[in-house]
Amino acid sequence: MIRVALPAHLRTIAKVDGEVTLDVKGEVTQRAVLDALEETYPMLCGTVRDRTTHRRRAFVRFFACEQDLSHDEPDAPLPEPVTAGSEPFLIVGAMAGG
């Protein structure tokens, strides 16, 4: 199972506490994880990436294993610890005050 940590606002919207776990079919990539996230929590559609283009929203970042993966290709494999479920895939609201 893939672990995903959501920012507080999106945990509220998804009505979850703490991390969520997702069953991701096939290769574990950003796209596959986000597809599984939106399938499990359809109320998050449009909040992390554009509904149509699937482009990451400008103020959303993706981190894992102390790396910034925000600008990686959506179909690039995620780090092995994420795939193995030992590290979470972090969806983060960009640090911008407010």
Add this chain to the structure above:
Amino acid sequence: MSGVRVLVGTRKGAFVLTADGKRDKWDVSGPHFAGWEVYHVAGSPADPSRLYASQSTGWFGQLIQRSDDGGKSWEQMGNAFEYEGVPGTHQWYDGTPHPWEFARVWHLEPSLSDPDTVFAGVEDAALFRSTDGGREWSELSGLRTHSSAPSWQPGAGGMCLHTIVLDPSDPNRMFIAISAAGVFRTDDAGQTWRPVNRGLLSQGIPDPDSEVGHCVHRLAMHPSKPEVLFMQKHWDVMRTDDAGESWHEISGNLPTDFGFVIDVHPHEPETIYVVPIESDSEHYPPEGKLRVYRSRTGGNEWEPLTNGLPQANCYVNVLRDAMAVDTLDSSGVYVGTTGGQVYASPDAGDSWSPIVRDLPAVLSVEVQTLP
């Protein structure tokens, strides 16, 4: 006993303020959608228990919430606001073409007769409609594809469609206003639109009396006189008596005719309210005195209403959607400020007191008069 429900949108959530008809003791609930910007909360005239709220952040985008119990509980609705076809470009601040991009819903206007039908005015400017209670949204694209649209430009707050006025005497007619394009009217339920800005005069655009390009801040209509509209423009308070075919200025003796809000007394179609603001760069009341101005003559002759409002060191703003009137016999007037106060007057503006003093900056105020 009858009562009122005041719906307040703020920078960090929504609040619902309720009182009985005396309007002297208030129950405050919220924040709903804590930490999110709530540009607008609106109730259905056809079913007062049905509320719609626009919830957004720059981080996570736009959500729409619906309540079927007057704001006690909420359910997330659809958020797919997709422009029809290839959206094209409008003018950017520097005059260059800029692609149409959805940013947020500024204003929700429920149908006068059907609780499941609601209109949404969005940034970048376009009009959407849902007929299933907010689950699905479709664009009334005849507005955005008007031949003038490539010349529309954003106001300081973005290129927003912020005002939707439905004509109670003609379901096919509605008015919308865009900053900074101006007023448009449809007479065929939103299929086609035409600008109705004759008489407006705006500095800061190449042609001051241009057909489009005016920074209209707000429109208001009394339901018994749907051909009469009042306008607070960037500068100038204006009036039309022929559904927008021609406008004339009614700023009269106002201390400044810059401002954002305008509204009409529910029982007196010639009694209107504005909140003068110092200037386009100084968004606070003149002399640090928060004064609502009332005209009982349909404009030009204005009286300041100050009883209970701060008359020293007050430098808040009242944004365009942050004034409302209830329809009780002794009509109430409500004003929300960027300082987080919501002031209520239970006597048509003669006296005021704060319902709440310390909310986040208020973006919008609506009021429902309950049976």
